[in-house]
Amino acid sequence: MSLQHSLLVLLAEQPSSGYELSQKFKSGVGYFWKASHQQIYTQLKKLTEDGLIDFEEEQQEGKPDKKIYKVTAQGMAGLKTWLSSEIKPSKTNDALLVMIYGGRYVGDDVILKEVRRHRDIHQKGLEKLLAIESLYFNLDDELKPQYRLPYLTLKRGIRGEQSWLEWADEVIAELSPQ
Amino acid sequence: MSLQHSLLVLLAEQPSSGYELSQKFKSGVGYFWKASHQQIYTQLKKLTEDGLIDFEEEQQEGKPDKKIYKVTAQGMAGLKTWLSSEIKPSKTNDALLVMIYGGRYVGDDVILKEVRRHRDIHQKGLEKLLAIESLYFNLDDELKPQYRLPYLTLKRGIRGEQSWLEWADEVIAELSPQ
DNA sequence: ATCTCCATGTAATGTGTTACATGATTAA
DNA sequence: TTAATCATGTAACACATTACATGGAGAT
Structure with missing residues (x-):
């Protein structure tokens, strides 16, 4: 809740x-x-x-x-x-990974296409987050402390998307025909 | 569904x-x-x-x-x-980030404690995934192709947890008293 | 005695999604 | 005239969580 x-x-x-x-x-x-x-x-x-x-x-x-x-x-x-309470770690239900996991029942090209589509979405997501980060960097030093904690959450988003994209590039390389 | x-x-x-x-x-x-x-x-x-x-x-x-x-x-x-269909990118609802975002209403120590608790959980999660990865590495080369796609999903988990832990360490450093 | 594993399920409740519904303003 | 933005909501349905329920086997 x-x-x-x-x-x-x-x-x-x-x-x-x-x-x-x-x-x-x-x-x-x-x-x-x-x-x-x-x-x-x-x-x-x-x-x-x-x-x-x-x-x-x-x-x-x-x-x-x-x-x-x-x-x-x-x-x-x-x-x-x-x-001040303990919260449960969030669970990830990622349908794209289910799709890749079961990808053997269709061609690599089918999976590749969907991974590429998601890659684009995540790329755009990252760009948005980086734009927000640069707003934070350009903030007056007096104002920065106020956004200290939200900035840490923003960083999670940035790191998360970067890590996702690195992985996606590996997947794309693996699934692309030589 | x-x-x-x-x-x-x-x-x-x-x-x-x-x-x-x-x-x-x-x-x-x-x-x-x-x-x-x-x-x-x-x-x-x-x-x-x-x-x-x-x-x-x-x-x-x-x-x-x-x-x-x-x-x-x-x-x-x-x-x-x-x-073969298009799937919606998964949405993340992460209560820990909500907690950090709103952390100004309690002391840094309160947030720090919960981040540390989650760090431990993620650390254990990563270790489990790495153990599975080493099983894959030790597989006969003939058997590996069969697990090619599941291995890609495993890699997502590994990279994801590693990225999470790196971020958590930054958060812990930021919130720890000098 | 108590706990965990095996093995299956129902019922109530809580949460999330999709569709429906209205209606004004503004920009292309 | 079409779409987007502003602004609020209800209703039906789908999905997830918690609690309840049973019962034997094997370990501590």
Whole structure:
């Protein structure tokens, strides 16, 4: 149930609407936690019912009203409890690896094509992360300490993608006809 | 729904019982696809209903009977179709990174402790994978081609864990008091 | 006695995905 | 006029987790 904790972390940083949160899940935390807007809205409802967050409505012209959610004292206490708890290592369910593992039932070319397609996606992912990293590097030295921890998570993403790409290149070399 | 495909791949390799499959998910494919025995039994039931697999009962002495499942012609066709299809890149939902990202609300020591705990788990994971790799290296050269594709998936696991550990060491260095 | 391994499953609950639904604004 | 962005949600379905349930064999 870490989607709730992800939401609490984001809202503790900055009160936001559901829509804004769903945008943040496409960047920032989104590099290690994915959530659709449907999930976000239902979890915001639950968190509100449980008193961990509350909201104020903000009128807007020409656009639907926003509900700006923020973490309550109770929510902050809950977040701190979670931050001090043991969490289960994440499990990886990677269908591409299942495909490669069972690749003997089709030609190498079929697997190769799909690995290449994924390679492109990961390459683009890496580029995005590196762009964010350079923003961090260009930050004033006074501001850097604030982003120290998020930067460590960004580094995980970068290293992860680099490692993935190195592996993919090996696979591509192995499966390519001579 | 790649659990079904994982099961088909494993059963295409070797007809097995639900219990045996659940053991395989603790090693082999288990390094990139996790499934509990409850999931496995329900999916085996569904796959049987859909005619993609069937089973024969094997009597055993002193132990409950085994249902040995095997892939049908229809199942094999379905597997090949899947192997030739585009699959969505896997999403990572990593609660430890959420924790680090939001770590400013607790002390560095709290986060450090949890990172160290995970480091140990990943270290052990890597050792297991390296042990399997050395089995592969010691294989007769005639047998190696058979394990070519599974070996590529093993390599992903090894590289992934190595990259994870390198990152964890950086995090530990960053969070450790001087 | 207690625990782990073998071997199978159901039931309840929790989480995630896909599809459906609405409606205004702005840019191509 | 088509698509994208802003903004919110519900409903149906698929998938995963936890708890419950049984029962013998063998080891400590």
